[in-house]
Amino acid sequence: MHAALQSTIQFSQANWLNLLAFGWFLVCFKGYMLYAKRMSYSTACLASVLHLYRTEWMKRMLARDMRIADATVVANLERGVSFFASTTMLILAGLMTVMGSTERAIMVIEDIPFALSATQEEWELKLLLLIYLFVYAFFKFTWSLRQYGFVSVMIGGAPTPSEGLSETEKQAHATRLAKMTSMAANNFNIGLRTYYFALAILGWFINPWLFMALSAVVTLVLYRREFSSSTLKTLMMSDGHDAD
Numbered sequence: 001m002h003a004a005l006q007s008t009i010q011f012s013q014a015n016w017l018n019l020l021a022f023g024w025f026l027v028c029f030k031g032y033m034l035y036a037k038r039m040s041y042s043t044a045c046l047a048s049v050l051h052l053y054r055t056e057w058m059k060r061m062l063a064r065d066m067r068i069a070d071a072t073v074v075a076n077l078e079r080g081v082s083f084f085a086s087t088t089m090l091i092l093a094g095l096m097t098v099m100g101s102t103e104r105a106i107m108v109i110e111d112i113p114f115a116l117s118a119t120q121e122e123w124e125l126k127l128l129l130l131i132y133l134f135v136y137a138f139f140k141f142t143w144s145l146r147q148y149g150f151v152s153v154m155i156g157g158a159p160t161p162s163e164g165l166s167e168t169e170k171q172a173h174a175t176r177l178a179k180m181t182s183m184a185a186n187n188f189n190i191g192l193r194t195y196y197f198a199l200a201i202l203g204w205f206i207n208p209w210l211f212m213a214l215s216a217v218v219t220l221v222l223y224r225r226e227f228s229s230s231t232l233k234t235l236m237m238s239d240g241h242d243a244d
Contacts, residue, residue, distance in 0.1 A: 018122065021208035022129075028215040029197050032222060033190070039227070046226045047189065049235045051182045058174035058181075063161055070155050074181075078148045081188050084195075085141035088134050095131050099124065126204050133198045140191035147184035154180060193222060 040047040061070045154177050159165050165173075200218045204211035225231070 017208045018204075021204060021211045024212045025197070025200070025215045028200075028219045032219050033193065036222075036226060043227065044232070044236060046229075046232055046235070047182070047186060049232065050185065051178060053235070054181045054185075055174055055178040058177040059170065061155065061177070062158060062165075062170050062173055065160055065162070067155055067158070071152060074148055074152050074155065077184075078145060078152075081141055081145045081148065081184075084188075084191060085138060085145060088138040088141060088191075092131060092134050092138070095127060095134065099127055123205070126201065130198055130201055133194050133201070137191040137194040137198070140187045140194065144184045144187035144191065147180060147187065151177065151181050151184060196222060 036045070036047070039045060057070075061067060064070075158173060158177065159169075196218045197215065200211065200214035203214040
């Protein structure tokens, strides 16, 4: 027990910078995910404003007899998600290939200025983290794809105007459809965020300080785009808000 504790202490002392960088990455990655989810319930952001648009879309869909245009929109959204899911598989295949040639990759990185030398074990652990992130993104993309499929089924089974539903029933159908569509969009968004943070990990192969800086930059970029971007202001204009 004492030997294991001493070995852990020695490992921490020898790799304190990498451990610090990894801890900072977790704070940025998980912290932003939790922050964005919590704030979306009380603050105007892309997720919350687009949910309002989806609710209006579904209300108008229920007022139409022909839903071909609505089904086409969902199909277009599915194609975008499918593209990223397929791309993720290709990236994973590439990362598995790199795992078999880490020595050559280490030699290439060592020629970069300010690059810190790393052992083969450290490289493999960093690659495993990248693989984990892209596997996580793949599951999010494929779940989003399935949820968009559920939306298609729900649109196909939605009541027509001739059925004479009450306003309360129409609102209930529109709310349910909009919620499922937003769930699919949110999973797709989480997959995209994971891509952003995976790009930050590339800096870790050069320098842990660069990795920490890139993690912070990615967090800032995501925050600005989702909570204070010109796109958000434009979307809010159509909701009666001032864009200035």
